[in-house]
Amino acid sequence: MSAARHPRTHRRAALVAALCAAVALGATACGPFSDDAKASGPFGDLTGPQIADKAIAATKKADSLTLDLAAKTTDGPMKAYLAMDTTGKCAGTLTVGTTGTAELVKADQKDVYLRFDEAFLRAQGEGELAEVQEAILKELKGRWVKTPVTDPDAKDNLELCDLKALLADFEEGIDFAVKGKETTVGGKKALTLTQKSGAETTTVYVATEGEPLILKVVAAGGEEPGTMTFTDYGKPVAATVPAAKDVIDQKKGS
DSSP states (O other), rough: OOGGGGOOOOOOTTHHHHHHHHHHOOOTOSSSGGGGGGOOOTTHHHHHOHHHHHHHHHHTTOSSEEEEEEEEEEEEEEEEEEEEEEEEEEEEEEEESSSSSEEEESSSSSSSEEOHHHHHHHTTTTTTHHHHHHHHHHHTTOOOOEETTTSSSHHHHGGGGGGGHHHHHHOOOOOOOOEEEEETTTEEEEEEEEEETTTTTEEEEEEEESOEEEEEEESSSSSSSSEEEOOOTOOOOOOOOGGGGGGTTTTTTT
């Protein structure tokens, strides 16, 4: 496999969009609420949808955050741990399937760098002749593949890195939410909001101290269950271009 045919980590981020849409519970929702929906608590007498509305508004103001995603999809399991900001910087890891991880760095609007571990490369070379598999490992193991962000493969790999698109997904969907109990997420106090749609239950964890930021979203019981956790709001993204000696430039083929 040449650098021009480097492996792809792409799995359409439909789950992320679905989870974000489920978060957009809406302040104008109709329908009955549980007795807890108007109970006193960290948000006073606000209803579940009203709290959700405040959480969505606060979260959409974020200029950077870290996404920790674990999900079961129709294409298999996937994980992502990515720090990103609204300027386009992104850095972290992507895991598609049961094995194999790719490191990703996007420091500007020009290029993305991907480094694949051995398990990922062997999975990509499955079915090839042994000598072809070894050639793939020799060429790519331990090295970063540099690709222009305009390349179709790069666009696929960067779908989970688009913070503006991620936050825009929070605008979708209007439903009802029920206030639940108070708990903690990563050491931060949070209130749960729950909505049910058929067999699927979505639980949203909203910070109760400081800004009412969304800390976690859990979808259970549906076709694509998963968890998204949001941390490091407002922290700079450490996205540094790899050393030139460790880079294969896909455009140049070396």
